[in-house]
Amino acid sequence: NVAVATYLTELNYGCLYRVHPAPTRSDLEKLRSLLVHFGLELPRASQIKSARLQKIIENFKGQPEEKFITIQVLRSMRLAVYSDQNCGHFGLAQPVYAHFTSPIRRYPDLVVHRLLKRALTGKKPRPLPLADLALHCSQRERLADEAERSLIQWRIMRLLKDKLGEDFSGIITDINRAGLVVELDDYFIDGLIPYSALGDDYFLKRDEKTLRGRRSGVTFSLGEKVRVKMVSCNPILRKVEFTLAHKID
Numbered sequence: 001n002v003a004v005a006t007y008l009t010e011l012n013y014g015c016l017y018r019v020h021p022a023p024t025r026s027d028l029e030k031l032r033s034l035l036v037h038f039g040l041e042l043p044r045a046s047q048i049k050s051a052r053l054q055k056i057i058e059n060f061k062g063q064p065e066e067k068f069i070t071i072q073v074l075r076s077m078r079l080a081v082y083s084d085q086n087c088g089h090f091g092l093a094q095p096v097y098a099h100f101t102s103p104i105r106r107y108p109d110l111v112v113h114r115l116l117k118r119a120l121t122g123k124k125p126r127p128l129p130l131a132d133l134a135l136h137c138s139q140r141e142r143l144a145d146e147a148e149r150s151l152i153q154w155r156i157m158r159l160l161k162d163k164l165g166e167d168f169s170g171i172i173t174d175i176n177r178a179g180l181v182v183e184l185d186d187y188f189i190d191g192l193i194p195y196s197a198l199g200d201d202y203f204l205k206r207d208e209k210t211l212r213g214r215r216s217g218v219t220f221s222l223g224e225k226v227r228v229k230m231v232s233c234n235p236i237l238r239k240v241e242f243t244l245a246h247k248i249d
Contacts, residue, residue, distance in 0.1 A: 004116055005098035009086060013119050016111045016130055016137075018099045020080040020089040023048065031076040037209050037222065038065060050093045053077075067185075068171050068223035081138040082108050084130035108137050150238065156187050157235035164230055167245045172224045175204060175211050180220055182228050182242055191240030193228065198244060 001018070008015040023031075032042040040056060042048070053073050060066040077091065082099075089097040100116075103109040111133060118126060173190060174181035179197070183190040195202060201214040211220040220226070228242035 001098055001100050002094055002096065004100045004112060005086075005096045008098075008112075008115055008119060009096055011119055013115060013125050014084065014128065014130055015086070015098055015115060016108050016134055017083050017086045018080060018089060018097050018108070019083045019085075019087045020091045020097075021078050021087060022090045023076050023078060027076045027078075031072060034072055034209065034222070035069075038069070050091050064171075064225050065223040067183075068173060071173065071183075079142075082134040082141075084134050108133075153189055153238050154235050156189050157233050157238065157240065160187065160189075160230065160240070161233045161235060164233060167227050167229050168242075170226055170228055170242075172220060172222055172226060175209070175220070175222060180211065180226075182226060184228075189240060191228075191230070191233075191242050193242045193244055197231075197242075 005015055005017060028042065028048060035042055035056065038060075040059065042056075043052065053076075057066075057070050057073055060069045080089070080091065086096050088095045098112050099106055099109045100112045101109065103113045111128070111130075115125070115128075118124075168184050168186070170182040170184045170190075172180050173183045179192050179194040181190050181192055198213075202211050202220075203214060204211055209222045212218070227245035229245045230240060231243055232239075232241040234240075
């Protein structure tokens with residue numbers, strides 16, 4: 001992938017690149033604020049390299065927060081897309097990159113194969129609407145990914161629908177106005193514990209990463225492990241609702 005993209009670039013032949021822009025400053029600030037909650041500091045945005053983000057994940061390897069931190073680091077990154085303009089691949093730390101190895105299942109790879117074939121035979125570049133192709137392929141990739149995720153969620157929820165009332169272990173991945181969002185450890189779907197199901201007068205602390213009961217003093221924090229009981233599951237709407245079984249110390 002790197003060799004072919006480099007070769008076509010050096011020939012000034014044109015290429016359908018696979019690019020991955022660096023995270024935005026605002027996304028890095030959100031990640032920095034979150035990591036401070038876990039006792040880690042993040043360098044300034046201009047100094048961030050993909051290896052540094054990978055190191056953060058490695059620091060939590062084997063710890064209860066590993067899954068949560070990994071998800072948050074990945075969410076801080078922008079999506080990789082196809083482009084006729086090379087801007088490098090941040091995640092792979094490559095200055096130039098293209099998809100080349102799977103032409104039987106990915107159209108961008110086939111485009112790059114055709115470009116390389118003409119280049120190797122000494123033919124002049126054929127005028128191609130690479131910018132339009134890049135946009136179209138990126139959009140279709142997103143739609144395919146969304147369809148795959150939706151189908152997987154539907155199949156998992158159909159299975160879980162027969163497990164109403166059972167307990168599951170999970171991790172708090174978000175605290176919002178509706179309640180606590182918990183992702184199940186073994187099923188990779190999330191559901192909501194509404195505030196009404198917590199049974200106390202809870203308020204969100206100023207850092208928006210901890211929920212505290214005014215009367216009980218009980219807290220819930222991002223990345224915390226909990227046991228939940230499933231009270232509803234709607235595969236059609238892709239919605240699951242939990243109540244709290246108990247916290248995991």
